[in-house]
Amino acid sequence: MLAMSTFLLIASAFVASAVEMVEALTILLAVGVTRGWRSALSGLGAAFLALAVVTAVLGPAVTLIPIDALRLVVGALLLVFGLQWLRKAILRASGLKAQHDEEAIYAKQVADATAAGSPAGLDWYGFTLSFKGVFLEGLEVVFIVITFGAAQHHVGLAAIGAAAALVVVTTAGVIVHRPLSRVPENTMKFMVGVMLTTFGTFWGSEGAGVTWPGGELALLGTLGFVLALSLVLVAALQRRSSRLMQPA
Amino acid sequence: MTALRRFGAFWYDFIIGDDWRVAAGVVIAFGLAAMVAAVGGPGWVVVPLAVAVLLTASVWRASGPS
Numbered sequence: 001m002l003a004m005s006t007f008l009l010i011a012s013a014f015v016a017s018a019v020e021m022v023e024a025l026t027i028l029l030a031v032g033v034t035r036g037w038r039s040a041l042s043g044l045g046a047a048f049l050a051l052a053v054v055t056a057v058l059g060p061a062v063t064l065i066p067i068d069a070l071r072l073v074v075g076a077l078l079l080v081f082g083l084q085w086l087r088k089a090i091l092r093a094s095g096l097k098a099q100h101d102e103e104a105i106y107a108k109q110v111a112d113a114t115a116a117g118s119p120a121g122l123d124w125y126g127f128t129l130s131f132k133g134v135f136l137e138g139l140e141v142v143f144i145v146i147t148f149g150a151a152q153h154h155v156g157l158a159a160i161g162a163a164a165a166l167v168v169v170t171t172a173g174v175i176v177h178r179p180l181s182r183v184p185e186n187t188m189k190f191m192v193g194v195m196l197t198t199f200g201t202f203w204g205s206e207g208a209g210v211t212w213p214g215g216e217l218a219l220l221g222t223l224g225f226v227l228a229l230s231l232v233l234v235a236a237l238q239r240r241s242s243r244l245m246q247p248a
Numbered sequence: 249m250t251a252l253r254r255f256g257a258f259w260y261d262f263i264i265g266d267d268w269r270v271a272a273g274v275v276i277a278f279g280l281a282a283m284v285a286a287v288g289g290p291g292w293v294v295v296p297l298a299v300a301v302l303l304t305a306s307v308w309r310a311s312g313p314s
């Protein structure tokens with residue numbers, strides 16, 4: 001039977017990677033449509049190459065660190081990272097921050113790329129835009145895979161989740177040739193924030209020498225606690241924002 | 249802005265984000281959990297409690313009248 005932590009590891013890596021890939025795809029499609037596919041795909045290829053170098057350097061290095069120290073550092077990083085995502089997602093869900101809108105981002109990228117003028121030869125503007133978008137979002141995916149995987153000494157499992165996300169997002173991008181605006185990105189970000197916070201709390205505490213009651217089952221309890229806390233905060237902030245908007 | 253500053257700004261934004269107090273609180277929470285666990289106490293309650301306090305305080309600050 002697939003262990004719960006294994007399933008959660010693959011699922012978390014899949015969802016978190018998919019969110020970043022949708023953002024990269026939005027930029028890539030905007031460049032491809034407005035500046036031509038040659039520059040967009042050249043930028044994509046160069047970014048993949050740069051990411052492969054970063055992964056080759058970082059991947060083996062983290063597996064050499066003792067597991068408890070790794071869990072503490074990675075747990076703390078995941079928790080900071082998760083709370084950051086969750087904070088934004090809660091503010092968005094309660095209407096206090098604008099929703100992330102891939103359609104609007106796509107329209108802005110298209111307008112910027114069109115305004116930059118037509119090139120002769122390889123379009124360096126399109127290449128740079130595509131490279132930067134894919135490299136930066138890809139770097140976040142590499143970070144997710146290495147940290148998620150390293151805390152359980154199963155980088156391969158996290159990589160499977162990310163690879164599955166790459167297949168799904170690329171297929172969707174090829175089929176629709178438009179930004180994936182129907183993907184419920186804000187909901188996905190909310191869930192990723194909950195998962196990162198859960199994993200960070202669980203692994204970081206283990207790395208600090210804590211023994212969880214119920215062992216691995218505590219992961220499920222932590223997940224429920226973080227989810228319930230987040231939903232309560234969304235409801236409380238919705239009430240607060242409507243109170244603040246009422247005239248005195 | 250120099251390339252080094254941009255590089256630093258990227259990682260600061262990537263890891264710390266909008267509220268540095270959350271990052272500082274997480275570091276303190278793990279230190280406290282390690283101390284409680286070392287003396288045989290229920291160290292597992294420390295970080296979930298810290299998450300509740302840090303997250304609530306952070307979103308409350310962000311949602312208040314500016």
